[in-house]
Amino acid sequence: MITTETDLLAIDNDHVVKLVYELRTNEGELIEIVNDSRPLEFYYGAGHMLPKFEEHLKGLREGDKFQFRISNLEAYGPSQADSIIDLDLEIFRVNGEIDREMLAIGNTIPMTDNHGSRLNGRVLVVGEDSVKMDFNHPLAEEDLNFTGSIVSVREASNLEKKNKLVKGQKAKGGCGCGSGHHDHDHEHEHDHDHEHGHGHGGGGCCGGGGHDHEHGHGHGHGHGGGGCGCH
16 A cells, blocks of 8 residues: 555644654764664653653654754753752661762762652762752753654554553653752652662653663663653
């Protein structure tokens, strides 16, 4: 059967989109690659992705290429001073001992707040009895430059429409992919089932299907829910 471009679905609400892309800084430095081996797949129009990310994709069809920039103000915003906080060193005691390897400067540690929300903090300074952590999104201050193509577009199934999620895709939250700004006027509980490395937590940077992608830009992030475009 021969199909024409007009036979292909144009991206719109309640569609499932699969795509690949490269993400770079304004200087051309690579932040992330999402390739054909593990493309990003997400439910379009459910608020899982950055609004500007979806806006640039609307109307595209399978095989279409895209290239666009999202300003930091429309992505993860500027760094927030109140997202840099001092935590009691005792929070990081594991089996009676402070885990010094985990507290290496620059390491990102998955944590939970007293509301049960997951968030990631980067170690800035380790003092005698406190640890200064940065809970800003790792891509705060960054403009996001995407280049890629649409792999497929399809109608969502009834179950997907009910859940507003593709199977395997995580709902918005954390950021991992959230705004990267949290209220910190509460206690933090360290999640001891941590990973030593950078991570974006609950939603992934782009939203999507719980994949780990290749990263550059010195971040080495593992996006718990997708790539860099999620909300």
